[in-house]
Amino acid sequence: MSGGRLPLQGLRVIAVEQYGAGPFGSLHLADLGADVIKIEDPAVGGDVGRFTPPYTTGTQPGTQAGAEDRGPDSLFFQSINRNKRSVVLDVRNPSGREVFERLVANADAVYSNLRGDVPEKLGITYRQLAHVNPRIVCCSLSGFGMSGPRRSQPGYDYLLQGLAGWMSLTGAPDGPPTKSGASLVDFAGGVTAALALLAGVHGARETGIGTDCDVSLYDTAISMLNYLAAWHLTAGHEPARTANSAHPSLVPFQNFRTADSWIVVACPKEKFWRRLVTALGEPEWGADPRFGDFAGRADHREEVLGLVQKALIARTTAEWLPLxxxxxxxxxxxxxxxxxxxxxxxxxxxxxxxxxxPVWGRVRQVATAARVGEPRDRHRRAPALGEDNGAVLTDLCGYTPREQDALRAAGAFGTTEN
Known part of the structure; x- marks a missing residue:
């Protein structure tokens, strides 16, 4: 926690989420203080991210749990599920559905990352939940959205980087199409979904009426083509891979070799070009009319880059960066x-x-980037599978121990509840 009130305290999100994109989005909400309650499916052993190698522990699918087994877990799961709570619940079971609707009645949003056709099949759209809570916001993050010819297809980061044209822009010009090193579509999609959810909740608090949010990885990836798309759609430009990760229009703005490694040098403003040539000890390049502005340097790209590269390779990175x-x-x-x-x-x-x-001891991981006021100074590890069933059912839903036993007997929690 932090010394003061976190900005999203008072926001409760019921997250029917799994793997990467969805949990990454709700991680931002949880880090900022929202009560994110993960609904994990007992039929598949919970969030598939719990089983993601290489660093896993606990029971794997299809194996017998030991007496000390806390359930499946992984460093992947830990990295994107801290500060959340876990409830094992079979929402397809009538008794499980009863519990789910009681959770919805006390929540601000239902957040999911399933195929675009699944929210309606599970009954988690606004139309299907408004009778439980007219203010509920139902935010769906899917591969391709809840409409369109691909709505029923699964969507993953690698697929979207290919389909949306990203791979055609990444890598060496004479090499194969290449994905980015990080799961950028997943991560950007998660953040976009979190933004949409917050916008929906703000609107619901103003009007008393909830809504659906239809966010997709496909839309996210296409939207991030941004200025490249504008160049193509308006002027017929065809983006392509560039050598040394060069900017498509600004010169110089790319990777350069030094005597011992690589550095990035960027000149997105004219003043930076003048500073660069001075630092390189070649001020006359700044006076050369061929290189006098963005357009001139772009027209003489190979000459400019050749000169800069020849200068930079003469010294080491440790020598160049301070200069x-x-x-x-x-x-x-x-x-x-x-x-x-x-x-x-x-x-x-x-x-x-x-x-x-309890297994890995000290787990070190990276923080989310959104900063609002003082950051929290304490974090809770990602929950064990079903770790919070008892507390949530008692404190939030109001079920007595006897009622919980009856729900358990009716199959509401499947067979994997902790």
């Missing part, structure tokens, strides 16, 4: 992931946090 920074040139080392996490600035911004875990 470039001293002259005010935007630049950066091309880090490995371990190097990025060890950056002094990462520590200064509090981007690495720790939680205690």
């Amino acid at each position: 470039l920074e001293e002259h005010g040139v935007p630049c950066a080392r091309v880090n490995t992931v371990p190097e990025a996490l060890a950056e002094e600035h990462s520590a200064a911004r509090g981007l690495v946090l720790e939680v205690d875990h």
Whole structure:
């Protein structure tokens, strides 16, 4: 927790979520103080993210649990489910549905990341839940949305990076189409869904009437083509891969070799070009009329890049970066992931946090990026499967122990409840 009230305290989200994109979005809400209650399906052993290798522990699907087994878990699951609560519930079972609707009656939003045709099949759209809570916001994050010819198809980050054209833009010009190293469509889709959910809740609190939010990974990926799409749709431009990850129009703005590694140098403003040539000890390049503005440098791209590269490769990265920074040139080392996490600035911004875990001990992971007021200074590890059934059913739903036993006997929680 934090020393003061977190900005989303008082927001309750019932999350029928799994794997990556959905949980990443609700992680932002949970970190900011929302009560995110994960609904995990007992028929499949809970969120599939619990079984994602390589770092897993506990019971795997189809195996017998041991006496000390806390259930399935993984570092993948821990990284995107902290500060949430877990309830094992079979929402297809009539008794499970009863519990689900009681949760909805006391919530602000139902959040899901399922195929586009599944929310209606599960009965979790606004039309199907408004009788329980007219203010409920039903936010669906799916691969392709709740309408259109692909609505019933599963959608995953790799598929969307290919389908939306991202892979055609990534990698070397003479190499194969390539995905980004991080799951950017999943992560961007999750954040977009969280934004849509908050907008829906704000509207519901103003009007007393909830709504559906139809967010898709496909829409997210296409929308992020942004200026490249505008160039193509308006002027017929066809984006393509560039050497050394070069910007499609600004020169120089790309990776360059030094004597021992790689750096990024960026000149998105004219003043940065003038600073760069001064730092390189070649001020006459700034006076060359061929290189005098964005258009000229783009027209003479190969000459500009050849000159800059020849200069930079003469010294090491450790020599160049202080000199470039001293002259005010935007630049950066091309880090490995371990190097990025060890950056002094990462520590200064509090981007690495720790939680205690009964199996792994100290689990170190990265924080979410949204900052609103003072950040929370304590975090709860991601929950064990069904860890919060008792507390949620008692405190939030009002079920007595005897009523919970009856629900259990009726199959509301399947057979994997902790």
